Amino acid sequence: xxxxxxxxxxxxxxxxxxxxxxxxxxxxxxxxxxxxxxxxxxxxxxxxxxxxxxxxxxxxxxxxxxxxxxxxxxxxxxxxxxxxxxxxxxxxxxxxxxxxxxxxxxxxxxxxxxxxxxxxxxxxxxxxxxxxxxxxxxxxxxxxxxxxxxxxxxxxxxxxxxxxxxxxxxxxxxxxxxxxxxxxxxxxxxxxxxxxxxxxxxxxxxxxxxxxxxxxxxxxxxxxxxxxxxxxxxxxxxxxxxxxxxxxxxxxxxxxxxxxxxxxxxxxxxxxxxxxxxxxxxxxxxxxxxxxxxxxxxxxxxxxxxxxxxxxxxxxxxxxxxxxxxxxxxxxxxxxxxxxxxxxxxxxxxxxxxxxxxxxxxxxxxxxxxxxxxxxxxxxxxxxxxxxxx
Amino acid sequence: xxxxxxxxxxxxxxxxxxxxxxxxxxxxxxxxxxxxxxxxxxxxxxxxxxxxxxxxxxxxxxxxxxxxxxxxxxxxxxxxxxxxxxxxxxxxxxxxxxxxxxxxxxxxxxxxxxxxxxxxxxxxxxxxxxxxxxxxxxxxxxxxxxxxxxxxxxxxxxxxxxxxxxxxxxxxxxxxxxxxxxxxxxxxxxxxxxxxxxxxxxxxxxxxxxxxxxxxxxxxxxx
Numbered sequence: 001x002x003x004x005x006x007x008x009x010x011x012x013x014x015x016x017x018x019x020x021x022x023x024x025x026x027x028x029x030x031x032x033x034x035x036x037x038x039x040x041x042x043x044x045x046x047x048x049x050x051x052x053x054x055x056x057x058x059x060x061x062x063x064x065x066x067x068x069x070x071x072x073x074x075x076x077x078x079x080x081x082x083x084x085x086x087x088x089x090x091x092x093x094x095x096x097x098x099x100x101x102x103x104x105x106x107x108x109x110x111x112x113x114x115x116x117x118x119x120x121x122x123x124x125x126x127x128x129x130x131x132x133x134x135x136x137x138x139x140x141x142x143x144x145x146x147x148x149x150x151x152x153x154x155x156x157x158x159x160x161x162x163x164x165x166x167x168x169x170x171x172x173x174x175x176x177x178x179x180x181x182x183x184x185x186x187x188x189x190x191x192x193x194x195x196x197x198x199x200x201x202x203x204x205x206x207x208x209x210x211x212x213x214x215x216x217x218x219x220x221x222x223x224x225x226x227x228x229x230x231x232x233x234x235x236x237x238x239x240x241x242x243x244x245x246x247x248x249x250x251x252x253x254x255x256x257x258x259x260x261x262x263x264x265x266x267x268x269x270x271x272x273x274x275x276x277x278x279x280x281x282x283x284x285x286x287x288x289x290x291x292x293x294x295x296x297x298x299x300x301x302x303x304x305x306x307x308x309x310x311x312x313x314x315x316x317x318x319x320x321x322x323x324x325x326x327x328x329x330x331x332x333x334x335x336x337x338x339x340x341x342x343x344x345x346x347x348x349x350x351x352x353x354x355x356x357x358x359x360x361x362x363x364x365x366x367x368x369x370x371x372x373x374x375x376x377x378x379x380x381x382x383x384x385x386x387x388x389x390x
Numbered sequence: 391x392x393x394x395x396x397x398x399x400x401x402x403x404x405x406x407x408x409x410x411x412x413x414x415x416x417x418x419x420x421x422x423x424x425x426x427x428x429x430x431x432x433x434x435x436x437x438x439x440x441x442x443x444x445x446x447x448x449x450x451x452x453x454x455x456x457x458x459x460x461x462x463x464x465x466x467x468x469x470x471x472x473x474x475x476x477x478x479x480x481x482x483x484x485x486x487x488x489x490x491x492x493x494x495x496x497x498x499x500x501x502x503x504x505x506x507x508x509x510x511x512x513x514x515x516x517x518x519x520x521x522x523x524x525x526x527x528x529x530x531x532x533x534x535x536x537x538x539x540x541x542x543x544x545x546x547x548x549x550x551x552x553x554x555x556x557x558x559x560x561x562x563x564x565x566x567x568x569x570x571x572x573x574x575x576x577x578x579x580x581x582x583x584x585x586x587x588x589x590x591x592x593x594x595x596x597x598x599x600x601x602x603x604x605x606x607x608x609x610x611x612x613x
Contacts, residue, residue: 045509048509048513049512050509050512050513075512076509076512076513077512077515077516077517080515081513082513083509083510083513085506085509085510086506087504087506089504089506089507089509089510090507090510091507091510091511091524091525091529092507092529093528093529102511102514102516102524103514103515105514105515105516105520106515148510148514149513151514152514152515
């Protein structure tokens with residue numbers, strides 16, 4: 001447990017199951033990601049004191065906010081947090097300035113006006129102080145909400161899907177603004193999102209949640225390429241999840257050799273799996289290299305695997321391709337490539353292709369049967385997209 | 391024109407408002423936001439005066455508050471006069487039969503406030519009183535205003551309950567509605583007409599003032 005920053009442990013069976021443990025250092029942004037209903041907002045509300053878990057402990061900068069064993073539960077007012085709600089929850093009858101001033105209630109009035117004006121200027125809203133929330137655009141409302149959340153100089157800043165209610169171009173501008181603003185913030189920041197790209201872009205660390213349970217925390221890129229379980233792999237949208245057997249460990253060459261559908265594949269050394277054991281493995285799509293038909297390509301000798309194109313879908317400027325390796329009745333290998341690459345290589349349904357599975361990208365995990373039931377969702381944290389087989 | 395009756399009616403309406411304003415705010419908030427055992431029954435009981443014939447309500451109040459009832463006897467001992475056929479008895483009856491008119495619009499008003507907005511107030515560090523004063527009341531204001539106007543107009547016009555509980559004692563319990571009835575019975579049509587027109591005017595003023603006020607005060611629409 002750290003003296004500085006935020007420590008959270010929550011456990012309850014009902015009404016919303018929770019089994020969460022997370023920490024966030026000062027100045028760090030932690031993204032809580034997971035499909036809808038995974039308990040992200042519930043955890044945020046518990047940190048804010050808007051909800052009390054059956055069992056748990058929350059401390060910030062050495063002060064206990066919530067502890068079920070010693071019956072401590074500070075009110076939201078006393079926790080001093082900044083909260084940006086999903087739909088901003090601005091006070092609709094108060095101007096932008098008055099919205100921010102409400103959060104500065106502890107200051108004498110002239111100073112409140114000045115501070116609120118400063119804060120609004122900081123989020124690029126100078127000149128719009130007198131507007132009511134309904135007279136502001138979605139992006140401007142979000143900025144008022146951010147200014148209001150920062151007004152109290154909070155111990156923790158909580159952002160609940162702050163970009164979900166604005167259009168795409170506004171969102172991109174707000175990403176940049178938040179990234180710039182964050183460099184000046186010294187408190188822990190928790191961002192709830194179901195958008196993995198958002199977590200990857202903005203957060204220092206991310207924590208994957210499923211059904212109220214924290215599955216894995218770490219730097220976003222690491223979690224998204226080296227998940228510690230099949231469940232996490234599925235939740236971070238990794239589609240190429242398979243089973244294999246360990247053949248041997250070769251530490252001197254830095255490789256672990258696995259057998260998959262008759263292929264002998266070399267993976268980055270992961271010595272914790274003994275030879276002969278079964279594992280699950282995953283490879284991010286970025287670590288698949290398509291072999292060119294006309295001439296040799298980079299990394300061609302690295303784990304070459306051949307198969308038949310089973311699916312070819314154009315998605316804007318890219319093509320999503322699935323390849324049957326070792327027969328059409330087994331889960332395919334998924335990869336995505338720019339359309340021009342697909343065109344130049346004559347990729348079409350039924351065509352034979354060879355791809356290299358870059359050994360650095362092959363990540364091994366314990367075999368796990370607790371798969372997540374499939375559910376239809378957009379390109380977000382998606383349970384059920386991974387297909388596990390031998 | 392029966393001035394004492396009009397004054398009594400206005401007096402009764404004012405006192406009823408004064409009592410029902412805090413009661414309605416408290417109960418309206420409670421019913422809007424809290425879930426508790428027996429909530430449906432509470433709401434049904436509070437709505438009962440809407441569907442109950444006024445004479446029936448009046449009858450039960452007469453029985454419950456009369457000199458033979460424990461409540462009536464207690465009041466007699468404390469106040470020195472009986473509760474029924476007095477202004478206080480009339481006021482109590484007026485408060486009871488106006489409960490749905492006061493509470494329901496206020497409840498709707500509080501229900502219209504998004505829960506997130508109240509959460510935001512707590513996160514901004516606003517105390518409960520300040521949240522009530524700065525956030526909840528201004529946002530629920532259209533509902534509160536309708537409640538006040540409905541209660542006011544309804545008190546002026548109520549006849550059945552008032553007659554049952556208050557009788558028709560001039561200056562004490564004879565309201566303007568009863569006075570109109572009296573005048574008609576006595577074939578004094580002009581007096582009844584003047585008083586009816588007065589009531590019509592007051593009611594019209596009251597109800598149009600809510601429409602004007604709420605259209606001006608209603609918080610702008612949020613998406």
